[in-house]
Amino acid sequence: LNGVDIHSMSEKQQAAMRNQNMGFVYQFHHLLNEFNALENVCMPLLIAGMKVTLAKQKALAMLARVGLSHRVEHKPSELSGGERQRVAIARALINEPNIVFADEPTGNLDQSSADTIFNLIKELNETCDTAFIIVTHDEQLANRLGRTLHMVDGVLTNNCEAVQVNAVMEEV
Incomplete structure (x- = not known):
């Protein structure tokens, strides 16, 4: 996060990093x-x-x-x-x-x-x-945002990819 390896931090340091x-x-x-x-x-x-x-x-x-x-x-x-x-x-x-x-x-x-x-x-x-x-x-809210991603079957995708994934799933 911000160039810092958070995995090497203690829990207290991670909490401080999240807070900041x-x-x-x-x-x-x-x-x-x-x-x-x-x-x-x-x-x-x-x-x-x-x-x-x-x-x-x-x-x-x-x-x-x-x-x-x-x-x-x-x-x-x-x-x-x-x-x-x-x-x-x-x-x-x-x-x-x-x-x-x-x-x-x-x-x-x-x-x-x-x-x-x-x-x-x-x-x-x-x-x-x-x-x-x-x-x-809320689709209306999502459509008002600058960039929208969708979660499809646990995978984060953009709109075009989500449509493709849905089309593939319908064929299966």
């Missing part, structure tokens, strides 16, 4: 319920050893970037589904990772919130120099 270079967004936000939005976004920075005051400054800026500067003191139970996903996205981006893995980031949302989250991800992808890998069953 990768972000994760899940269908269900996985925010810590006992912490507010600001504290949830600060968490990866604090784990990385950043001082609390600097972590809070960065987290406030990231929450503003995802449109939640007015909700920083709210706990997950006080936020809508779309707001919780925006907090999760802010948390995923707080360490400025090279890549964010998003597993069905709009799957648990109504259409309006899903559109908001998709547009936010697209804008952040373009402005943060961060790649997003989005796993989804």
Whole structure:
């Protein structure tokens, strides 16, 4: 990863590498319920050893970037589904990772919130120099992405190859 052999690293070093270079967004936000939005976004920075005051400054800026500067003191139970996903996205981006893995980031949302989250991800992808890998069953969402790959029988393929694989499978 980034020219570093991760297999020679200890588990602790691998965890630090993941924390610094990768972000994760899940269908269900996985925010810590006992912490507010600001504290949830600060968490990866604090784990990385950043001082609390600097972590809070960065987290406030990231929450503003995802449109939640007015909700920083709210706990997950006080936020809508779309707001919780925006907090999760802010948390995923707080360490400025090279890549964010998003597993069905709009799957648990109504259409309006899903559109908001998709547009936010697209804008952040373009402005943060961060790649997003989005796993989804939502064909409409997938068709709006810059590049789409498909998983066919456990093999990652592009659209043309997927059609060819499906045609071959139908013949068998």
